[in-house]
Amino acid sequence: MFGDMSGMMDKIKETQAKVEETKKRLDTVSLEEKSNDGLLKVTITANREIKAVEVADELLQDKEQLEDYLVLTLNNAIKKATDIQEAELGAVAKEGMPSIPGMDMFK
Structure with missing residues (x-):
């Protein structure tokens, strides 16, 4: 049993390291969001x-008008960035989750 627990802890540490690497990589991913008219x-x-x-x-x-443009465009940009971040970090977390019977949260 303790061998399994040790293996799980190693897997969790490995996953944490991958999450941190992914966060650093996401700092280098740039997205551009434009208003509909490009202003x-x-x-x-x-x-x-x-x-x-x-x-x-x-x-x-x-x-x-500028304030309206800023609110709309910034919210759209933040939503796109959040979607990418959640997808990337979710994939890393799912990959690193230990297999525990009855705890399949990522189906």
């Missing part, structure tokens, strides 16, 4: 860190 562009990492915001000059004339 606003946001660059974000898959770890949801905003790297750049580009605003067309014409948006600077209307504060309320």
Whole structure:
């Protein structure tokens, strides 16, 4: 029994290391999200860190419109980044989960 427990602990440590590696890799994955008309562009990492915001000059004339564009475009960018992050980290976690009868949570 203790041999199995030791093996499981090793597997969990290995999975934790893979999760950390994946998080670091996701820092290098950049996504671009643009408003429908292309007047606003946001660059974000898959770890949801905003790297750049580009605003067309014409948006600077209307504060309320710019704010609306920012909210919509940033939310879309964050959702895309979150989806990628969850998929990547979920795959690593699922791969590293020990097989415990009755505990198949990732079906």
